[in-house]
Amino acid sequence: MKYFVAVMFLFLSSILCCGNNYKKVQSTSKLKNKDFNINLPVEIKNNKYVLPNVKLNGSKKVYRFLLDTGAQSSCISQEVYDELGLITYFSDSITDGLSKMNVNFSFLDVSFNDLYFEKVGVSVLSKSSLNPSGDCSNIDGIIGYNLMRSCIWSFDSKGIVISDKLSGLKNIGKKQKEKISKGDSPCFVGGFVEGFRSTMLFDLGDTGTFEVKNNYLKYLREKKITRGNGSLYTTILGDIQDTTTCKVVHVPGFKFETDTLRNVITYVAPDIGNANIASVGAGILNYFRLTFDFPKRQLYVQKKDQDFNKSKFFNFGFKYKINEDKVVVRFVWNNTEASQNNIKPDQQILSINSLNLADISMCDRCELKLKIEKELLGNCIKISVKGIKNEIVLNKKSLF
Template sequence: MQSAAKLRNKNFTINLPVEIKNNKYVLSNVRLNGSKKVYRFLLDTGAQSSCISKEIYDELGLITYFSDSITDGISKMNVCFSFMDVSFNDLHFDKVGVSILSKSSLNPNGDCSNIDGIIGYNLIRSCIWSFDSEGVVITDKLNSLKNIGRKQKEKISKGDSPSFVGGFVDGFRSTMLFDLGDNGTFEVKNNYLKYLRTKSIRRGDGSLYTTVIGDIQDTTACKVVYIPGFRFDSDTLRNVISYVAPDIGNTNIVSIGAGILNYFKLTFDFPKRQLYVQNKAQYFNMSKFFNFGFEYKIAKKKMFIRFVWHDTDAKRAGLMPGQQILRINSIDFSEVNNLETCELKQIIEGELSKDQIELEIQGEGNIVILSKISLEKNMF
């Protein structure tokens, strides 16, 4: 099932017009089985197989060939599989294995990407891809690409996901999974923190991870740590902040998400299993860790607290995962329940962009006022 899709084209180099938002890479011109209709697909190297929504499966009258399990790197789910032809930008791939998921699973918890499916590693591995924070180039001729950086000593690992060797300053080198479907940057397995010279920044309670399979509830994973630096062979990114991943799922010690493309341009010659790296920045961007001390989710057009960091005003104010937020600043959610989820999320993000917020929590008598803090304060 995980064998590479068959690519029809030869002698091509194409700049893919991808939508990049919040480190997610979406193709909006995907065609299936020769149809004229176009669909939106997430590029996801961490997905072993490609995926389509159940709605597309029914719409195109596809046939189920067998059932099996898929993994998102943390959990597994039993699903049905089919085969189809996939094309975009005049590239054509035959007999692509696809799993069938609901569209709500493909767009969890108010995700507004509105994707119809996932282009997984079984298609991606058919050719050469060059990824950075500004775009994607796909080709079958490595010499057609410019400024791809240094060739890495170790080859990309064989298997159903793209893994390469990387290392941490004052730490270890290991095989690391590149998961383009994860919009974060680094996740280190909890058991391997003892091999790093780290300083813990924050722990937290709640559900920090969201996948197509659902929220991850393992609270032992809910912390972030400081690592002096990350490196390939000789290119180093200094002062890295990493999430701590639960010790379950795939065997990779470290998972690297699409956020790494803000710091390195990565060119994968998948047929020859070779990685090329161009360094783009020397220091990690800490801005993501300047917030109000909690994460939220939207369910049934309501706003809930899903995660709270320790040693923050949010924690001291008694905020807990699962609590419903009735009002944020002047936005009363009882008055905006006619909005679509994505419109509601846009409004919430607008309020969270401010330096201070006022929250009304269901069942609580007091109004909670929070100011933004730096989670990595006093780290260095």
């Protein structure tokens, strides 16, 4: 599933009014450098790509920014905004599809690894919004497409090379006939099987791999692109306590023009927030090296693997999230031991094996997440959930 902060900001960006003010914030920032080819120092963990050495407005202090092609404009925290003494260019009331908020927009200069970008449009969000409880990335902002589109970026699961000349890059693979689409997000043509192709958003801020919208699933079934009925799950969206039923489905494969990744699992997302009917997240870089020549709107692809890795769909039938004061069930897969034992989204998890989660008020959230993940490594757990009298034994099973 999507990394929530990136999703939220993508929704904000795509729903904003398209007035002249926002068009200026969203427009391509000015790159001051020429003749460069840099192996970019970047922290990669759980398919999140974080730059740890970003400088703003000439300050000597360094900040941490998430790279997110799915964000149409960049973003900074309110704390950074106040620290730099920035001026609000304009404000707007916006929605993420679930609730409204008022957001300020500004401009600043951004530099990293001796590259300098001027007049980068940014929105301002709270640092707690950028770093949900239990997430350990500790980012100060998001570098969005309005900065990234001025360069050539070559991505894979081990690192990033950024350049202003294609000749400086190696092993970039095959040039795709279809160009990256014009607009405020990087979209390219890809498909789930031979003969089926669609415009798909490349969303580096999404830690997942493949996703289609719910209203597109009927078309996939009509074209016999899915295998079986898929796996349903019930989830809560962010901090919103309403639940929704979603699913993942098995398709024969994903391909660009010639290279096919076989036996793909794709999430089917709710029809909210974003007009794109299909997207790929940073997880695709485990299987392909993607080089985006954004200025010339050209994509190059080098295949790395033959088959999709289904290991994350071998689980206990639920996922969790850490709120400010408790650990709760984030979503539950249908027809699993978890659902059969009446575990439901938003229920508080009191313990996993011998790990007490009933009171986490004094816990460091990053350390707590590591402890939970350690308990979930085995193939059998005992879990206590608020509202369910007895301790439950769950076995890890494959969903596909």
